[in-house]
Amino acid sequence: MTVPKSGRFGKGLVVGEPESSSGALGVDVRAGSDEAIVSFETFARDAEPRLRRALAAAYGPELAVELNRDALAYAWEHWAAVQAMANPVGYLYRVAQSAARRYVRWQRRPPLPREDTIDGFDPEPRLDAALARLSRDQRVAVVLVHGYGMSYREAADTLDVPVTTVRNHLNRGMNRLRTILEVDA
Amino acid sequence: MTDTLEHRLRRYAVTLERATIAHDLRVTDIEHDLRDVPEVAVAGGRALPRPRPVLLAVTAAGLLVGIGISVGLGQRSSGPGDAPRAPVPVATASLPPGAIAVPQAFTDPAPAVWDDVPMAAGVVGWYDVGDAVPGRVADEFADPRYLARFLRCARWTGDGRTDPPTCDAVQGGVLSGGVNYRPSTARELGVMSSIGTDVDVKAAAWAQADGSVWGYETFTTPPDPNPFSVGGMSVFGYRNGDHAQLTWQPAPGNIVSLDGRGFTDEELLALVSQLRPVTLPSVLPLTFQVRAPAKRPALVVGWLRGRRCATFDPDHSCVPFGEGDAIVQGGAFFGQVPAVAALVAPASTARFDVEVAGGDHRTPVGDQPSVFGHEVIVHDDERALPIAARLVYSDGRVVEQMVEANQATPPTTGVTLPA
Numbered sequence: 001m002t003v004p005k006s007g008r009f010g011k012g013l014v015v016g017e018p019e020s021s022s023g024a025l026g027v028d029v030r031a032g033s034d035e036a037i038v039s040f041e042t043f044a045r046d047a048e049p050r051l052r053r054a055l056a057a058a059y060g061p062e063l064a065v066e067l068n069r070d071a072l073a074y075a076w077e078h079w080a081a082v083q084a085m086a087n088p089v090g091y092l093y094r095v096a097q098s099a100a101r102r103y104v105r106w107q108r109r110p111p112l113p114r115e116d117t118i119d120g121f122d123p124e125p126r127l128d129a130a131l132a133r134l135s136r137d138q139r140v141a142v143v144l145v146h147g148y149g150m151s152y153r154e155a156a157d158t159l160d161v162p163v164t165t166v167r168n169h170l171n172r173g174m175n176r177l178r179t180i181l182e183v184d185a
Numbered sequence: 186m187t188d189t190l191e192h193r194l195r196r197y198a199v200t201l202e203r204a205t206i207a208h209d210l211r212v213t214d215i216e217h218d219l220r221d222v223p224e225v226a227v228a229g230g231r232a233l234p235r236p237r238p239v240l241l242a243v244t245a246a247g248l249l250v251g252i253g254i255s256v257g258l259g260q261r262s263s264g265p266g267d268a269p270r271a272p273v274p275v276a277t278a279s280l281p282p283g284a285i286a287v288p289q290a291f292t293d294p295a296p297a298v299w300d301d302v303p304m305a306a307g308v309v310g311w312y313d314v315g316d317a318v319p320g321r322v323a324d325e326f327a328d329p330r331y332l333a334r335f336l337r338c339a340r341w342t343g344d345g346r347t348d349p350p351t352c353d354a355v356q357g358g359v360l361s362g363g364v365n366y367r368p369s370t371a372r373e374l375g376v377m378s379s380i381g382t383d384v385d386v387k388a389a390a391w392a393q394a395d396g397s398v399w400g401y402e403t404f405t406t407p408p409d410p411n412p413f414s415v416g417g418m419s420v421f422g423y424r425n426g427d428h429a430q431l432t433w434q435p436a437p438g439n440i441v442s443l444d445g446r447g448f449t450d451e452e453l454l455a456l457v458s459q460l461r462p463v464t465l466p467s468v469l470p471l472t473f474q475v476r477a478p479a480k481r482p483a484l485v486v487g488w489l490r491g492r493r494c495a496t497f498d499p500d501h502s503c504v505p506f507g508e509g510d511a512i513v514q515g516g517a518f519f520g521q522v523p524a525v526a527a528l529v530a531p532a533s534t535a536r537f538d539v540e541v542a543g544g545d546h547r548t549p550v551g552d553q554p555s556v557f558g559h560e561v562i563v564h565d566d567e568r569a570l571p572i573a574a575r576l577v578y579s580d581g582r583v584v585e586q587m588v589e590a591n592q593a594t595p596p597t598t599g600v601t602l603p604a
Contacts, residue, residue: 052209143201146190
């Protein structure tokens with residue numbers, strides 16, 4: 001068989017993933033109960049980084065923080081239903097996307113004192129500009145897979161899309177980046 | 186070491202992560218300070234979200250563990266046009282008779298559970314390799330709700346006017362999902378299927394092999410996969426180190442792929458003849474998913490508690506509708522709903538061209554073949570601008586409407602259908 005250059009593995013297979021359980025945590029999920037708090041905290045610790053990274057890739061660090069908090073607050077408010085879902089993280093990403101659409105459209109701004117610059121966000125200017133020229137879906141796929149090292153499956157679950165969708169966005173995004181940046185690799 | 190694009194992206198992700206966390210810490214500090222303030226009034230009509238002790242503790246704890254951040258905080262411009270624009274009056278327009286507004290956002294916490302639709306006998310499904318490979322893990326199609334996301338009914342029996350019809354052709358799930366095996370940490374196997382797709386099997390093999398990610402990116406056309414003959418079928422394969430895929434078409438409208446890590450070529454080829462069909466459940470909560478313009482969610486139509494129902498978010502609110510009702514989303518006309526049977530075929534070949542006009546920013550949204558007869562894309566995701574939609578029919582008719590405006594309250598008017 002053809003032996004191309006080395007690549008990555010991780011699409012389409014369940015690797016070390018726990019068996020699916022539709023909310024079968026066996027805990028009292030009444031809002032506010034101690035068990036609900038514990039189960040939610042456990043979920044949030046796993047979900048928050050993935051959600052935050054996807055939102056940061058899509059909307060930038062400032063809006064991502066707002067959307068991430070809104071999504072997790074929503075999850076807490078509806079914890080009994082959310083925890084019963086097959087893919088709650090993907091669901092919350094879509095919650096955040098809907099919030100982003102309303103947020104951007106009606107230009108609501110967080111009520112925080114503004115600073116002139118973000119210290120600590122000092123990306124390579126050409127790369128940052130090139131990423132901004134990708135579609136949002138392509139940018140998120142590229143940053144999650146090649147930036148944060150997520151597998152296709154992890155990225156697909158976070159974004160609540162099929163693995164093939166991640167793959168398509170990634171391929172197109174990388175091709176476009178290479179064209180914009182005039183690089184071969 | 187060559188500074189590849191992947192290396193640059195990893196550095197980008199590091200700086201993005203630091204900046205996001207730093208900003209979140211700053212927000213946490215401010216919310217701590219504001220917790221005792223009874224009311225926070227904010228320009229723009231959005232109050233500061235009241236932090237819940239649980240959420241605040243989780244967020245702060247998660248951010249601080251193992252991370253040493255010592256950066257300052259600030260604002261990153263999120264795009265052009267930071268200053269809010271003055272509201273522009275929306276041109277008055279009347280909704281078509283019988284218009285119903287389909288919720289766009291999350292207003293109902295209870296996820297919609299679609300009625301089960303009986304599946305006709307003989308609908309092809311997924312495959313597995315039985316006991317030929319040990320270590321079977323959770324099947325991705327075991328949960329009908331998960332499965333229904335990737336499937337839709339392509340052909341319904343009956344006219345759907347009375348009892349829910351039967352689905353006798355399923356579409357979707359292109360090489361996603363399936364049955365997975367993990368006999369050891371060094372060996373993994375996925376058996377993935379697509380149903381009802383009209384995809385060239387070689388193109389499917391290329392897509393499954395991720396060729397453009399694994400080093401084929403300099404090719405303008407994919408190299409031909411290696412062909413094999415198994416039981417009279419043409420099977421196509423790619424390999425990348427210890428990872429290989431075999432893809433073939435066992436039946437019309439059905440493509441199967443074996444995706445193996447740690448399996449030899451001979452082992453994978455032997456598994457092809459071990460494949461056996463795993464039929465779909467006899468009922469599935471399937472829906473129609475109507476094609477949507479770019480950046481817009483698809484209109485999902487299904488049966489809910491015995492009534493046809495439409496939504497733009499299948500996990501949330503659903504609005505019952507009747508034949509001929511008009512769908513309105515966000516104050517903008519989406520289209521009229523024909524009979525259920527007509528939903529699977531285009532109702533019109535009307536072409537339309539919509540331009541977003543406002544200030545010095547023009548965004549051609551593009552034209553889309555219409556399912557309902559005509560569709561209007563009405564908003565620009567990136568900016569809130571006064572929008573004029575220009576709708577051009579294939580017979581040359583041009584309709585110009587103001588369909589949405591930049592204002593704090595949601596628009597409530599729609600588009601008058603041209604005569």
